[in-house]
Amino acid sequence: MIQYRCPLRDFEFALYEVLGYEQHLATLQGPVTPERADARAILEAAAAFAEKRLVPINQSGDAEGCRLLDDHVQTPAGFREAYAQYRDGGWTGLSRAPEWGGSGLPASLGVAVTEVFATANWSWSMYPGLASGAMDTLEAFGTAAQQARYLPPLVSGQWTATMCLTEPQCGSDLAQVRMQATPDPAGHYRLNGSKIFITAGDHDLAENIVHIVLARLPDGPAGTRGLSLFVVPKHLPNVDGSLGRRNGVRCGGLEEKMGLKASATCTLHFDDAEAELLGEPHRGLECMFVFMNAARIGAGQQGVVHAELGYQNALAYTHERLAMRAPGGNSGPAPIILHADVRRMLLLQRAIAEGGRLLVLEAACLLDTAAFGRDEARGTAARDRLAFLTPIIKGFLTELGIEAADLALQCLGGHGYIREWGLEQNLRDARIATIYEGTTGIQALDLLGRKVVRDGAQAVQREAQTIAGSCERAGRHPQLADAARTLRDELFRWVAMSESLVSDAGDDPLVVPAAATDYLMYSGYLLLGHGWLRAADAAAGAIAAGCGDVHHESKLATATFYFARIFPRVVALREMIGAGPEALVAAADPALRPAEREPSGPPIAAMSRA
Numbered sequence: 001m002i003q004y005r006c007p008l009r010d011f012e013f014a015l016y017e018v019l020g021y022e023q024h025l026a027t028l029q030g031p032v033t034p035e036r037a038d039a040r041a042i043l044e045a046a047a048a049f050a051e052k053r054l055v056p057i058n059q060s061g062d063a064e065g066c067r068l069l070d071d072h073v074q075t076p077a078g079f080r081e082a083y084a085q086y087r088d089g090g091w092t093g094l095s096r097a098p099e100w101g102g103s104g105l106p107a108s109l110g111v112a113v114t115e116v117f118a119t120a121n122w123s124w125s126m127y128p129g130l131a132s133g134a135m136d137t138l139e140a141f142g143t144a145a146q147q148a149r150y151l152p153p154l155v156s157g158q159w160t161a162t163m164c165l166t167e168p169q170c171g172s173d174l175a176q177v178r179m180q181a182t183p184d185p186a187g188h189y190r191l192n193g194s195k196i197f198i199t200a201g202d203h204d205l206a207e208n209i210v211h212i213v214l215a216r217l218p219d220g221p222a223g224t225r226g227l228s229l230f231v232v233p234k235h236l237p238n239v240d241g242s243l244g245r246r247n248g249v250r251c252g253g254l255e256e257k258m259g260l261k262a263s264a265t266c267t268l269h270f271d272d273a274e275a276e277l278l279g280e281p282h283r284g285l286e287c288m289f290v291f292m293n294a295a296r297i298g299a300g301q302q303g304v305v306h307a308e309l310g311y312q313n314a315l316a317y318t319h320e321r322l323a324m325r326a327p328g329g330n331s332g333p334a335p336i337i338l339h340a341d342v343r344r345m346l347l348l349q350r351a352i353a354e355g356g357r358l359l360v361l362e363a364a365c366l367l368d369t370a371a372f373g374r375d376e377a378r379g380t381a382a383r384d385r386l387a388f389l390t391p392i393i394k395g396f397l398t399e400l401g402i403e404a405a406d407l408a409l410q411c412l413g414g415h416g417y418i419r420e421w422g423l424e425q426n427l428r429d430a431r432i433a434t435i436y437e438g439t440t441g442i443q444a445l446d447l448l449g450r451k452v453v454r455d456g457a458q459a460v461q462r463e464a465q466t467i468a469g470s471c472e473r474a475g476r477h478p479q480l481a482d483a484a485r486t487l488r489d490e491l492f493r494w495v496a497m498s499e500s501l502v503s504d505a506g507d508d509p510l511v512v513p514a515a516a517t518d519y520l521m522y523s524g525y526l527l528l529g530h531g532w533l534r535a536a537d538a539a540a541g542a543i544a545a546g547c548g549d550v551h552h553e554s555k556l557a558t559a560t561f562y563f564a565r566i567f568p569r570v571v572a573l574r575e576m577i578g579a580g581p582e583a584l585v586a587a588a589d590p591a592l593r594p595a596e597r598e599p600s601g602p603p604i605a606a607m608s609r610a
Contacts, residue, residue: 001422002058002059002423003312003316004050004051004119004120004309004312006043006047006050006051006119007308007354009551010354012036012040013535014361015039016036017539018358018531018535019358021036021039022036024108027374028106028369028374029372029374030372031104031106031107032103032106042094042113043112043116045089046113049085049086049091049117050117050119050120055121057077057124057262058123058262059419060077061075061076061078061079062123062429063261064077065261066203066262066264067254068253068254071202071251071252072204072251075203075204079124079127082124083124083157087157087158087206090103091117091157092128092131092157093157094113096151096155100155101155101156102155108364108365108367108368110132110364111297111360111363111364111367112364114298118301118302118305121262122263122302122429123260123263123429124263126199127205127264130160130161130163130200131159133212133292133298134154134163137212137229137287138151138154138231138278141278141279141290146231146276146278149241150210150231152241157206158206158208159210159233160200160205160206162199162201162210163199163291163295164201164211164213164214165177165195166195166196166197167193167196168194171197172442174285175222177214177216178216179194179213181215181216181217181228181277188276190248190275191249191272191273192271192272194252194267194268194270196267197255197265197436198267199263200264201251201265201267202250203264208235209234210233211231211232211234212231212232212288212291213230213232214227215227215228215230215275215284216228225282226282227284228280228283228284229277229288232249232270233247234246234247234249236274247273248272248274249268249270249271250268251264251267251268251269252266253266253267255267258428258431259427259430259432260429292438295437296390296391296394296438296443297360297390297394299394299436299437300360300397301360301397302397302430302433303352303356303397303398303399303400303404303433304353304357305401306402306404306405306426306433307349307353307356307401307404307405308353309405310349310404310408310409310423310427311346311350313421313423314349314411314416317412317415318335318336318346320335321412322336323336323339326339327339336411345410345411347561348403348404348566349404351561351562352400352401352403353404354558355531355535355562356400356401359531360393363390366386370382388451388460388463391443391444391446391451392520392524394438395444395447395517395520396520396521396523396524396525396527397524398433398440399521402427402430402434405427405430406427408423408427409426409427440517444520447520448501448512448520449516452501452502453512457499460495460498461495463527464495467487467488467491467527467530468491471485471488471491471533474533474534474537474540477536477537480533482563483529483533483559483560484533487529487530487563487567490529490567493574494522494523497522497578498519508581513581514581515577518576519577521573522574525567525569525573529567532558532559535555536556536560539553539555543556
């Protein structure tokens with residue numbers, strides 16, 4: 001059976017020893033800023049709930065899956081009871097404003113708590129997970145009446161929410177959205193059409209579900225400029241807040257997926273569904289980006305989640321499993337963790353999990369500053385940096401999360417391939433992370449096309465200055481001098497490569513799409529290297545001060561591994577970026593021509609689920 005223990009020590013190390021969390025909280029104005037002991041108590045309570053209630057229903061939920069009964073979804077055994085305890089514990093409102101019933105704590109602490117729940121059971125965590133983005137969107141664009149109507153039950157967990165973008169004929173290309181929204185005489189709108197791949201589109205955990213839906217008004221222009229955003233509750237609320245009649249939205253089918261089988265992924269049919277406009281007409285995509293960016297940070301965190309879960313279980317197994325004589329040993333068989341290749345796989349998983357956690361938590365602190373920074377200039381800088389980091393966090397960490405989950409399974413050999421140990425499920429569950437909320441390629445185009453080329457590489461230069469400062473500080477420790485020098489030298493190449501791409505993109509429209517994914521991964525390894533250098537700097541400082549412990553020693557060891565065995569990947573990526581688009585252009589016609597065959601079914605654009 002899969003096991004999980006919350007890495008409380010690593011959360012504290014990342015927040016307080018690397019990110020300077022106490023100093024960070026002192027710069028905020030608005031949220032409740034917890035003392036260190038209080039923050040630890042919150043994480044301990046989250047750990048207890050995750051380990052006792054969510055871990056035991058992880059594998060069983062995968063085996064049972066969800067069922068569609070008539071037009072409602074039944075979740076696996078134990079999910080409803082766990083959600084009721086989660087709701088009653090006030091977890092849904094942890095980082096929400098007290099005026100709506102929340103605890104008012106910083107978003108950063110909420111992100112840390114989310115990782116704990118998600119690692120214990122990612123499928124379960126998806127049901128309450130999207131409510132956060134919906135609440136952000138309502139706070140940013142909702143009218144006072146909409147906020148009063150929807151935020152209190154969402155904050156309390158009485159209701160949940162969804163994000164409804166995808167339709168049968170379009171995935172990430174939202175310009176093809178066809179959902180129609182027609183004004184009615186009562187001053188509302190009526191939505192007609194279907195959405196697919198809707199996470200938690202229907203379930204039995206909460207009494208109501210608030211759908212945030214992209215659709216087109218009759219006078220909307222073509223393309224994404226004609227999209228508007230709407231609020232469509234499953235049950236229409238009465239004036240007093242109680243539930244009224246069922247709205248015209250129903251679940252027409254459940255996707256049969258590779259993983260996340262306990263998470264209901266629904267086809268939703270809207271049949272004259274009553275809706276409210278959220279934000280201004282024809283500005284729907286702009287409004288939805290508030291929701292989407294929150295979801296992208298969450299998806300990036302999924303890479304950390306599956307790396308951590310796989311690592312913990314692989315580590316335990318490799319200490320117990322005996323096989324062959326260890327190198328230098330006098331007799332065998334020995335625990336397989338003594339074999340070099342097993343250590344390689346474990347260290348790689350650890351480097352991804354703990355380095356990725358640091359990157360996500362740093363982004364979460366930027367969320368705090370962007371929303372509650374005392375200094376307006378710092379808030380603007382935080383928003384700009386977060387915009388630059390978001391596609392890297394989503395694209396890079398999810399790619400590495402799959403790699404880590406795959407290596408965890410590999411550590412168990414044949415036992416990893418069977419269901420009993422849970423690591424084949426962990427790999428299946430991880431696979432979607434690079435697809436939803438924008439594929440890796442789409443994140444890469446956003447990064448290189450919008451955040452680098454359009455910006456003239458200014459964001460890269462600012463990030464490089466930040467990293468260079470860390471290199472200078474870390475280089476004062478003799479044991480970190482080589483790593484600091486290696487990272488600093490690569491920074492110059494990163495900036496030069498970025499500026500070269502900016503220049504070349506003006507002459508050749510293929511430069512950006514050909515280089516984008518490699519550039520995203522290249523940037524990701526640099527940022528992850530920055531995180532590990534900062535972690536090693538904090539650990540070396542603690543040891544030098546005489547207050548180091550085994551956790552600090554492990555940080556130094558893993559940082560050494562990262563720069564020796566993972567960071568050199570940047571060399572190959574740099575070479576691939578520098579090769580330009582010529583090979584892709586030359587190979588495109590003869591190599592990728594489809595085989596001649598009879599069509600086997602209707603085109604994808606004509607598909608619809610009944």
